[in-house]
Amino acid sequence: MDFSRFPPRNLHLPIINAPMAGAAGGALASAVSRAGGLGLVGVGHGASPEYIERELSIVADNGNGAWGAGLMSWSLDRDSTALSKVLEYQPPVVAFAAGDPTNHARTANEAGSAVVVQVGTSTEVMAAAADRHIAAIVVRGSEAGGHGLNEVSTFTLLQFALRNSSKPVIAAGGIGSPQGVAAALGAGASAVWIGTRLIPTAESLASSDHKRRILRASAEDTVYTSVFDIALGTPWPHEYGGRTLVNEVTAEYAGTAKEAALRTASEQGSPEANELSSRVKAARASGDGSASPLYAGQAAGLVANDSPAPDSDFPPAADVLAELGGFRECLANAARLWAV
Ligand SMILES: Cc1cc2nc3c(=O)[nH]c(=O)nc-3n(C[C@H](O)[C@H](O)[C@H](O)COP(=O)(O)O)c2cc1C
Known part of the structure; x- marks a missing residue:
């Protein structure tokens, strides 16, 4: 993997938690980071300076050095204070989604962060590929949870990006099992970006009802x-x-x-x-x-389909990452069957 400045040091698993406003705060991001992945804090529209300080301090102090924050371009066009606040913490990675990332990517990259950008169409793939401030492209398919475009599926956009860009490509949307991680990596993705599968975890900020409904969906x-x-x-x-x-x-x-x-x-x-x-x-x-x-995205259907008692605990994110680590066996099986 030629990431140049991405991924940051200490990334041992090709798994990135999606920066989900309302779910991915410092606790989830640091749990993912400590487990060897890249932990991202979601900074949604209207996030207060206190939220940014509190959540980024948690992951900056308790992670494994592989961490960052994700913000929305359209929201920063209206008021870029949140980005300035985030950059005070010198995050190794800053992610942008939804809208034109050009100006914000330059600002974050010039401040020293590696920039990744979520894209949802082939036109957006080409724009990100041509932008020298963007280190890696996150292809986000329409099966993904949360906000985004509803145009192209993850696997189709992944193949397009791999064929049309020399930058690292990260697959997002609909991935919630070792098989899904293996499919993306086997195709050539450098890492996967996982949202829905990590919502029903102990560290996620989502409500208990949200978590339970994902388990049942x-x-x-x-x-x-x-x-x-x-x-x-x-x-x-x-x-x-x-x-x-x-x-x-x-x-x-x-x-x-x-x-x-x-x-x-x-x-x-x-x-x-x-x-x-x-x-x-x-x-x-x-x-x-x-x-x-x-x-939540279609990967909700990949989370164990049981109905925990209202007061039962949700598993730690580290357990989910350990399960997803089964991708190695999937890739080994494929290599054994089909490698020439
Ligand atoms: C509850 C929720 C909140 C989200 N919030 C954000 C956000 O604040 N910023 C962002 O870039 N993406 C956000 N997303 C989208 C994710 O970054 C990502 O594209 C998506 O979760 C990947 O698909 P998956 O849910 O199938 O794993 C959110 C997704 C969910 C499910």
């Missing part, structure tokens, strides 16, 4: 929608929706004429839009997943 139980952004008034650019588990709100709105009409209804302050907004905000505040966003 199958691969068909997700939907791509903007209904929660509209209801919560989060100013995501309109081309970005989010992949979430189905619940009462998605059943009523996602992909329907009601969802199409909701943005205008919300701008006009219609009673129905206001009522939905109050309902989603209240559910989110109380950790009730029946009406709040439960961002």
